[in-house]
Amino acid sequence: MNTTPLVALVGNPNAGKSALFNALTGARQKVGNYPGVTVERHSGRMALPDGRPVELIDLPGAYSLDPGSPDEQVTRDVLLGRQQGERLPDAILTVVDASNLDNHLRFTLQLIALGLPIVVALNMVDLAERDGLKLDPEALERELGVPVVSTVAVRRRGLDALKERMAEMVKGVTKIRPSPGVQHDIVLLQRRARQIATAVTVSETAARRWTHRLDALFLHPVAGPLILLGTMFLMFQAVFAWSQVPIGWIEDGMKWLGTEVGTALPDGVFRSLIVDGVIAGVGAVIVFLPQILILFAFILVLEATGYMVRAAFLMDRVMASVGLSGRAFIPLLSSFACAVPGIMATRTISDEKDRLTTILIAPLMTCSARLPVYTIIIGALIPDRAVLPGIGLQGLVLFALYLLGILGAFVVALVLRRTVTKGATSGFMMEMPKYQWPSARDVLLGLWQRALIFLKRAGTIILYTTVILWALLSFPKPPEGSTVSKVDYSIAGRIGSGLEKIVAPIGFNRDMALAVIPAMAAREVAVAAIGTVYAVDNPDDAAGEESIREQLQKHWSLPSALAFLMWFVFAPQCISTIAVTRRETNGWKWPAFMVGYLFALAYVAAGITYWSAIGLGL
């Protein structure tokens, strides 16, 4: 039995809960899942001043113990000891925003009534002071009857005092407690919370708030949308421009590794496996780590500063026109990095139909895994010339692919909201947190976790699929003196020729058909697959990007390449996305629907593109 005391970290959204969690546990965190539900379980270990370990779980932010979303339900169930796979916490650490006491204390009162030992972290006292609000923490402690500690989690202030109080709290923990009662009368709690807030406020000057000043700019009817557009532009520009140098390093490293290993190993099947299969395949994917990290860095910073909610505010009108709300903007923007966290982020959408629609269109946002496919094909087959000064044709095609995904998503949302996910238009009601300078530590921690997930994927799924593909491509070997190419003679070549019949009407050749199959595991594998196909055919060639480019120019026509790009705009080529959709929608019905409609769209769009390109004489 696990005897480490379990402390639940609870609080309103925007109270700075995750920052406190990071500050207390550092990198000693584990991200898992609760069985049966889709909510991520964040836990971490921390040491108390006396050396005792404590397990801290970061529960989803909630406004009360009356859940309005799947996230909030987990928070309630854990605190009542009803959550499957989680023991009843021994104590509660609750976080309140110092400048929002009249609201956040309501939840605190509800938590205190549960009867578990509890400590209150009065967080973001610096921002409250900046806004001209002076509080008396001791008075708050008297009013609430539980320990209160002032903290600034992002600046790691007040943590030692907090740990001291936590140590006292878990000292004599016994699991017996008075029968927990949930106080449901929000209005009553709210009035009590306001009384307390007034009682502990020492002074309140009407200092012009920073947040209001910034909002006057960021929410301005004209300037606001322009700034949002500029931010998005900067973000995508950065993904390409800033990543070139680190990508170069990784490429050089992989090339060096391939040559070194190639010369060190004796010629044979094993060398072919390592060099053509593992290094060429995994290397082709790892080069995209810089782009993915830059994209995530932007998203993490936009969230931490509080700007993301402003973006949702500005986008609400547009989203409402296709039957969604501004809230859907955040998961959809995250989906540009990866649909998996994007789909998980839909949990904050309380309306079921609204949430389902957002999940179903999230895969249409151009995720970072498509980038490798797009860049390599555009680089190889779209001429590198300027359309207008400063605007290259290659960049324009890439932009068009992104835009097409967004337009596709809007049209699909519009259709879905009138058919399968029909329902009353959902609302849009969001707390707009104060602007805050993000802590570099929190952003780096988030990036570190993303990098690990990506590298783990490259090391497992992508590694296995490229090795299997390499095997299928390498065996059986054609007899000596045969004129048939190695790939044509292999199992994979034969599968590819069979598939070619299905995809020939949309302009795909055998190699494309071959690349599409392993890309089901993850889209970026398509690049690895193309790399492996041509590496197996030309074992003398170092399987760098240069050679893939030349091979593409030799084997692919422009209409076929455009059709292939179009296929990747729509096709649901990602098992992780399908799996997360199944988890989030509790069944196979919606993932099956999603896969079906996306493949149909991909096939039709690729076909139209191919035949239009042929018709235009490209």
Next chain:
Amino acid sequence: MNASAAIPVPVRLAQLHRHAPGTVAGVDWDQLAEPEARRLRELGLDEGVEVELLHRSGLFGGPLACRIGRMTVALRRHVAAAIHVTPLARQA
């Protein structure tokens, strides 16, 4: 009704002038969907609470940013239209 300068008449939050705070006089809860009403209560909206219209988004009837107590909240217009506000007397 005869609105004298001394006794302000409640107006809807959606029609309030920007940066002219008032206190909530009443809410047409029955005009709101149940989850909307509950979330609005959770965000601290109640009779007597000070509110203020901060920003309107765009030209085409987008959401409003309002202050409820010390919190800034984004609301759609039909919600703001259900909230009746007594404007605070202007300070000289």
